[in-house]
Amino acid sequence: MNESRAGGRGGRSSGIAGEVWLREPRAYRSAPPLTRDRIVAETVALLDEEGAARLTMRHLAERLGAGSTTLYWHVRTKDDVLDLALDAIFRDVPLPAAPGHWADDVRGLITAWYAVMLRHPWAPGLLGRPMLGPNVLARTEFLQATLARGGLTGVDLAAATHGLANYVIGSALTRTAGGPEDVADQHVRAHADEYPTLAATGHLGEQDWNELFRRGLDALIAGLTGSGA
Amino acid sequence: MNESRAGGRGGRSSGIAGEVWLREPRAYRSAPPLTRDRIVAETVALLDEEGAARLTMRHLAERLGAGSTTLYWHVRTKDDVLDLALDAIFRDVPLPAAPGHWADDVRGLITAWYAVMLRHPWAPGLLGRPMLGPNVLARTEFLQATLARGGLTGVDLAAATHGLANYVIGSALTRTAGGPEDVADQHVRAHADEYPTLAATGHLGEQDWNELFRRGLDALIAGLTGSGA
DNA sequence: TCGACCACTAGACCAACGTTCGAGAATAGG
DNA sequence: CCTATTCTCGAACGTTGGTCTAGTGGTCGA
Incomplete structure (x- = not known):
């Protein structure tokens, strides 16, 4: 002055x-001053590159070239950051501008949903909190609207929406749980006498996992929409 | 003596x-001296009564009438405690001594699995780590063996096992996520203009949730085992 | 031109946590 | 009775999420 x-x-x-x-x-x-958007973007980058364990407010601030306390002006708690980051990645799940056949749209949405979570392996582990972000909600709304377009109503509709959402979440969670190499594989095979049926299933590659996911998804859609029964 | x-x-x-x-x-x-079993039992009790946020090594030790550091003689880290507690609750999922019709056994197992997690609402949130405990593995083995008994083999078998497991996990997780009162409900209804289809679904009671779960489960079983197509 | 206010930032600080260390008590074996 | 092992615990360390205090420069109204 x-x-x-x-x-x-x-x-x-x-x-x-x-x-x-x-x-x-x-x-x-x-760079530019801190904004909520920059914080969220950097959080996602940090989680992708270094994993959830390394996400601390100090480390995040450091990457942003700011003091750690500055973050608290833009955000109330660390959980806020987590919620924002979790919701942000679902922007990458495209909402088809020109809807096609409803069943294809449903399959496409769920598959993209699954893919996004595999691309950000830290995401499923954060799912213990309510997902109320605008991106998640918009996709859920689209899912339910599409199912309604397919003719579902009332309890049928609710069952289909929740069934499909729960299936993706569970699939992504079990897929990303565990280390990079499949420790479970070795463990099961080491106790093959106690778990014979499990041990009989050979090692699964990424291709196989996707195939299993697709089968379950098809079964669910068919069963829930009555198109297969 | x-x-x-x-x-x-x-x-x-x-x-x-x-x-x-x-x-x-x-x-x-x-009371009696510390054992791993006592620690695990007390951990489950603590989590049930006070929630995951209040699980600290000090608090747990206090409830056991021991010094906090004593725990580390019986257990390596806090994560160990979590893993042990998570696996322990699945002892309550009964493995039928006299198997009935395979489809009934599958339905019963998955339903009990679901019920246990709802009884311990902290459990689904802990699912981000590999589940390699003996109780979980034994139930998964039973699930797969029962499906094999139903005639499934190879990829069909793997798809059914994982599909069902993922479905329970996702269902339990979304059910226990969020507060006691459904905050999501109010939030969605408050933005009814943006999420018309979601808002149209009325409030769901516990009964309704179980019904939705059952429908999805039936659809999955039918679709995955070919008994419905 | 001035001063109040707003957006934004940093440093010191706090309580709580998971975990380690080393010293010691309790017990079992010989 | 001694010794080795098993088990327990207080003190303390380093790190974390979060707060308090004290500023900065810019903007806007009077």
């Missing part, structure tokens, strides 16, 4: 034209 | 007969 007239002689800054150039146009320590 | 000869005369402690009575028979600060 004092700098502006430090070298000045007469009026205000008019005398010393160069003064402006000595000052940074905006003294932000890095 | 020493008490049996305390009153005796010969032997060693004969001289000071009363000495035994001055000493506690066993100087445990409370």
